[in-house]
Every structure is written in C-alpha cells, then in structure tokens.
Amino acid sequence: MRIGELSERTGTPRRLLRYYEEQSLIVSDRAANGYREYDESSVDRVLQVRGLLDAGLPTRIIKQILPCLDKPRVIHFPDATPEMLATLERERDRMTERIRCLTRNRDAVAEYLAVVRTGRAPDTAARAASGR
Missing domain, CATH: 1.10.1660.10 (Multidrug-efflux Transporter Regulator; Chain: A; Domain 2)
Known part of the structure; x- marks a missing residue:
C-alpha cells in the first residue's frame, strides 16, 4: 500500500x-x-x-x-539488559504518574460538568453523577 x-x-x-x-x-x-x-x-x-x-x-x-x-x-524481551529494564521501569513509573494526574483531571472536569449541568453543589452533583 x-x-x-x-x-x-x-x-x-x-x-x-x-x-x-x-x-x-x-x-x-x-x-x-x-x-x-x-x-x-x-x-x-x-x-x-x-x-x-x-x-x-x-x-x-x-x-x-x-x-x-x-x-x-x-512484548517478548528475552535478552533485555539491566539498563534497558531500568529504563523501562522508569518509563512505566512515569506513565503511572501521568495516569494518576489524568485521572484527577478527568474527575475534576466531570465534577465541574455535573455542577454546571445540574446547578447543584459539588458534593451533591458528584453523587448525582455517580448514580448514588
């Protein structure tokens, strides 16, 4: 192609x-x-x-x-060097931190949207958004 x-x-x-x-x-x-x-x-x-x-x-x-x-x-990595494994572990840890940050940001945006759409206080809107 x-x-x-x-x-x-x-x-x-x-x-x-x-x-x-x-x-x-x-x-x-x-x-x-x-x-x-x-x-x-x-x-x-x-x-x-x-x-x-x-x-x-x-x-x-x-x-x-x-x-x-x-x-x-x-991923098949039969002959990984210690340096490569350390690098991948650092990258994994960095990705995990990014995921945490993105999750916090996503939750904050969801809470904001819930408040704006329902006109309720944040704690009430969050419960409404989660179905509780």
Whole structure:
C-alpha cells in the first residue's frame, strides 16, 4: 500500500509516517516510480508506535523495543539488559504518574460538568453523577 492508504488506515498524517520512517520505526520499500510501498504489517506497526508515543515513551526507547514486539500489545524481551529494564521501569513509573494526574483531571472536569449541568453543589452533583 502507498503512504496515503497507510495514513488513512491508521489516522496518522503522512508527515508523521515519513518521520517514523526516518527514525527507523517503520520501513517501506520503494516502487519503480519512487513511491513508498508498505506491507500490511505496517498498519499494526504504526498503531503500536502511536500507542507507545501516546503512553509517553520517547522514540529512542520505542526504537529499542520494537524488534521485541510480535504483534500489538505482546512484548517478548528475552535478552533485555539491566539498563534497558531500568529504563523501562522508569518509563512505566512515569506513565503511572501521568495516569494518576489524568485521572484527577478527568474527575475534576466531570465534577465541574455535573455542577454546571445540574446547578447543584459539588458534593451533591458528584453523587448525582455517580448514580448514588
């Protein structure tokens, strides 16, 4: 498939796909006319890369763990170095903190919406929003 189709199927702008290729996160072949050609597995790979980026992993770490990914959400890492494990543990902990922060923010927005929509005090609105 060409870059336009990969872009449409993954919801990823062409510019980002080119960047992923520059960073060796995805690969393409070149057709005789010079167009990039991607195989079907590129769809899953792009979705993996986007998911890891959305989780907060930097591209340098994604590049290191991509060879260990067989399919989305399955990681095989038989020969991980202690340094790589420490790096991944730090990234995991950083993601956990981000999740806590996002959860607090989501809850605050939900409470605000409940108050605005119902015109009730925050504690009453929160109970109404949770169905209690």
